[in-house]
Amino acid sequence: MRAGSRGFIVSALAVPVILYCVLVVSPYAQSFYISLTDWNGLSPQRNFVGLANYTRLVHDDVFWISLWHNVIAVVAIPVVTLALGLFFATMIRVGRYRARGGTLNVRGGAFYRVAYFFPHVLSIAVVGVLFANVYDPTPSGLLNGLLGVAEIDAVNWLGDKSTAYAAILAVIVWLSVGFYVVLFTSSMSVIPVELFEAARLDGATRWQTFWRLTLPLIWDTVQVAGVYLGIHALDMFAIVNVMSAAGGSGGPDNATQVLGNYLYLTAFSDSEFGYATAIGVALLLLTLLFAWVSLRLTRRERIEY
Amino acid sequence: MSLNAPSAPAVDEQNPAPRATPAGTRRAASGTATDRTLRGTALNVFTHGILLTWAAMVVLPLAWAVLSSFKTSDEVLASPWSLPATPRWENFVEAWTTAEIGRYFFNTAVVVTLGSALTLSMGALVAYVVARYSFRGNRAVYYLFVAGMTFPTFLAIVPLFFIARGLGLADSLIGLAIIYSVYSLPFAVFFLTAYFRTLPAALAEAAFIDGCGHWGTFLRIMLPVARPGLVSVGIFVVLGQWNQYLLPLILQSSPDKYVLTQGLANLAVSQGYAGNWSALFAGLTISILPVLVVYLSFQRQIQAGMVAGAIK
Numbered sequence: 001m002r003a004g005s006r007g008f009i010v011s012a013l014a015v016p017v018i019l020y021c022v023l024v025v026s027p028y029a030q031s032f033y034i035s036l037t038d039w040n041g042l043s044p045q046r047n048f049v050g051l052a053n054y055t056r057l058v059h060d061d062v063f064w065i066s067l068w069h070n071v072i073a074v075v076a077i078p079v080v081t082l083a084l085g086l087f088f089a090t091m092i093r094v095g096r097y098r099a100r101g102g103t104l105n106v107r108g109g110a111f112y113r114v115a116y117f118f119p120h121v122l123s124i125a126v127v128g129v130l131f132a133n134v135y136d137p138t139p140s141g142l143l144n145g146l147l148g149v150a151e152i153d154a155v156n157w158l159g160d161k162s163t164a165y166a167a168i169l170a171v172i173v174w175l176s177v178g179f180y181v182v183l184f185t186s187s188m189s190v191i192p193v194e195l196f197e198a199a200r201l202d203g204a205t206r207w208q209t210f211w212r213l214t215l216p217l218i219w220d221t222v223q224v225a226g227v228y229l230g231i232h233a234l235d236m237f238a239i240v241n242v243m244s245a246a247g248g249s250g251g252p253d254n255a256t257q258v259l260g261n262y263l264y265l266t267a268f269s270d271s272e273f274g275y276a277t278a279i280g281v282a283l284l285l286l287t288l289l290f291a292w293v294s295l296r297l298t299r300r301e302r303i304e305y
Numbered sequence: 306m307s308l309n310a311p312s313a314p315a316v317d318e319q320n321p322a323p324r325a326t327p328a329g330t331r332r333a334a335s336g337t338a339t340d341r342t343l344r345g346t347a348l349n350v351f352t353h354g355i356l357l358t359w360a361a362m363v364v365l366p367l368a369w370a371v372l373s374s375f376k377t378s379d380e381v382l383a384s385p386w387s388l389p390a391t392p393r394w395e396n397f398v399e400a401w402t403t404a405e406i407g408r409y410f411f412n413t414a415v416v417v418t419l420g421s422a423l424t425l426s427m428g429a430l431v432a433y434v435v436a437r438y439s440f441r442g443n444r445a446v447y448y449l450f451v452a453g454m455t456f457p458t459f460l461a462i463v464p465l466f467f468i469a470r471g472l473g474l475a476d477s478l479i480g481l482a483i484i485y486s487v488y489s490l491p492f493a494v495f496f497l498t499a500y501f502r503t504l505p506a507a508l509a510e511a512a513f514i515d516g517c518g519h520w521g522t523f524l525r526i527m528l529p530v531a532r533p534g535l536v537s538v539g540i541f542v543v544l545g546q547w548n549q550y551l552l553p554l555i556l557q558s559s560p561d562k563y564v565l566t567q568g569l570a571n572l573a574v575s576q577g578y579a580g581n582w583s584a585l586f587a588g589l590t591i592s593i594l595p596v597l598v599v600y601l602s603f604q605r606q607i608q609a610g611m612v613a614g615a616i617k
Contacts, residue, residue, distance in 0.1 A: 005438060005440075008520065013434055013446065016487075019486075034464060091355060114604050116360065118363065125548070126569060129569055130589060130593075142365070183612045264462075283460070284460050
């Protein structure tokens with residue numbers, strides 16, 4: 001090893017590693033212990049209560065409602081987003097496949113990719129504030145204004161228990177789709193053109209080409225995308241916190257409550273830090289369980305080309 | 306886990322394909338030429354119809370917010386379709402000053418500038434050392450950082466709140482910048498390590514022979530060479546920190562230390578009660594436009610890099 005490299009390595013790593021351990025690693029590590037205490041955050045005293053927070057969790061109705069909402073999000077958001085993303089990507093990518101005899105972007109493909117992707121770079125808080133107004137219950141909201149043109153009565157999207165959560169999920173789909181359109185058009189563009197030509201000569205329809213050729217060849221990407229979407233769907237905190245009724249209550253009547261927001265309220269409104277951290281651990285377990293299950297379910301033969 | 310260089314999937318989407326197909330292949334395909342042209346046209350109308358519908362669904366809410374920001378509050382309430390009688394630029398002045406959007410904007414700029422500079426300098430150092438030096442614990446350092454990408458920030462917030470308060474990092478712009486920077490480190494280290502591995506070893510060797518020390522080689526040779534990698538990682542770090550919501554919500558308690566996202570969410574609640582819709586839409590527009598400008602200027606790098614980030 002070159003002279004003085006030990007000194008360089010130590011001096012280069014010291015500050016980042018120390019800051020990272022204090023501010024990132026130690027909070028993660030501490031949270032497991034805090035979840036076993038009755039800490040209220042105000043007094044320095046915290047008593048070890050064993051698994052009491054976890055048994056309380058099991059009997060907490062709001063926890064189960066939130067968990068159920070998270071599960072709905074984890075299934076619905078990836079399925080809808082990936083379906084739309086694949087659909088639009090195929091439209092852009094092979095829109096003129098028959099007419100031109102090759103895979104070529106549809107005219108204006110670059111425009112669609114740029115426009116669709118934009119919401120993805122906006123802050124979820126900004127998107128949340130925007131859509132809280134799009135969903136405004138009076139006809140001055142954009143959506144009810146549109147319904148008004150069709151002479152349909154205004155709907156209280158975020159205030160009605162039956163529509164509130166679906167309205168929030170729709171916003172996440174709205175902002176995510178563009179990202180997957182870009183991702184899928186990129187992965188479709190590396191498939192050799194000869195394969196499409198061969199399929200065309202064999203008389204395959206567009207539908208067959210998609211199911212038998214395109215989808216299997218980009219399956220790895222779709223699979224990773226699904227897991228990634230699901231993990232992000234588990235953290236619905238920002239959008240629920242911004243959009244749900246009465247300043248992030250998860251209302252109306254917990255109709256939009258999710259684990260992230262319930263954790264936040266339990267900690268910073270109710271000062272039950274021990275219990276809140278137990279919710280955090282449950283959320284982590286749910287994340288790991290989801291990643292494991294989805295990788296198992298989507299496992300397939302890998303195709304090389 | 307495979308390592309992608311940040312620029313890996315930057316595939317050229319405008320690849321030209323042959324416009325005219327040779328007569329031989331034409332005959333091989335079914336139908337006459339006119340048939341296919343007609344079918345192609347019908348397909349294009351259908352395709353564009355659907356693609357344009359989604360484009361409208363994306364653009365309409367954003368355009369509506371910008372349009373509403375030029376209206377009076379009464380006009381906002383009248384109809385989403387009405388045009389402003391006269392464009393009210395004073396809405397922006399009001400949002401910027403009275404509703405404090407200007408202050409939040411300034412706070413965000415300070416935190417993000419400092420935070421991303423810290424992320425890039427620390428990230429580049431760690432990545433360079435991990436990529437170019439072999440020492441005991443090299444892998445351990447790398448995985449320590451990269452593991453941070455897999456944990457939800459949520460789990461950390463309760464202890465982080467107390468640690469930050471104890472260290473005097475809570476409710477401080479500099480403190481928030483430091484916390485942003487360490488939470489962006491996993492991403493930066495992951496991508497920059499892959500990037501430094503791709504740089505030729507001969508460069509560093511030459512620098513050593515010319516008498517550069519380790520720091521000199523890093524600062525004067527390797528950092529300038531790694532500039533494209535630093536730029537693409539930098540774009541994401543800046544966007545990510547600009548849009549951060551959870552961390553400031555927990556750490557910034559006094560309103561004069563709020564960042565833009567937090568201030569805007571707060572404004573949405575308070576202005577909604579106060580009925581001042583035009584200031585709210587102006588605030589929303591102020592929050593969207595800078596991101597739109599950055600996005601349109603760097604959309605190629607942003608799309609390529611974000612896609613690379615998703616498929617780790």
